[in-house]
Amino acid sequence: MKDKTIYDKIFDGPCEVCCKTIKKDCYGQGKCPYCGWRNCYLNEENPDKVIHPNLVSLNKAKHLHAQGKQIEPDLDDFIGALHAYSEVQFCYHGICYAVELIGFEAGNIKIQLYNTKTKEEFVYNNDDAFKNNAIVEGKLLKEIWDETTDRNWLQ
Numbered sequence: 001m002k003d004k005t006i007y008d009k010i011f012d013g014p015c016e017v018c019c020k021t022i023k024k025d026c027y028g029q030g031k032c033p034y035c036g037w038r039n040c041y042l043n044e045e046n047p048d049k050v051i052h053p054n055l056v057s058l059n060k061a062k063h064l065h066a067q068g069k070q071i072e073p074d075l076d077d078f079i080g081a082l083h084a085y086s087e088v089q090f091c092y093h094g095i096c097y098a099v100e101l102i103g104f105e106a107g108n109i110k111i112q113l114y115n116t117k118t119k120e121e122f123v124y125n126n127d128d129a130f131k132n133n134a135i136v137e138g139k140l141l142k143e144i145w146d147e148t149t150d151r152n153w154l155q
């Protein structure tokens, strides 16, 4: 085992969210098998920011966990994740939708909602317009958000 370095080692440590003992590497990285949180030292340094590969901030995750809820993004968290990753997705009634930031070149960033089945694209001028006006299957996204699934960054 001579050529093993500290970077290969796995340690026992507390999950940042549920505090149960989990396996972590030297960067504090490890997915918690109990609450699903993806641990990383960067979370504790930026507790209010969405850090890859999570979709909510550490403080939000702790808050949800304390309430006995699953660590899932609400629409505001999802928009925060969009700004962290540039491309995110969700599914509704089995259809996946890609949400992307566009317009970087023009310096005028907008939000595009893309239906991967119909190939329809809708563009919203800013976060508020997306949050309040985005429509999915004729319904306001903000009203059906709890029924969406597979929220994630685009892989």
Ligand SMILES: [Zn+2]
Pocket: 015, 016, 017, 018, 019, 020, 032, 033, 034, 035, 036, 037
């Ligand atoms: Zn945990």
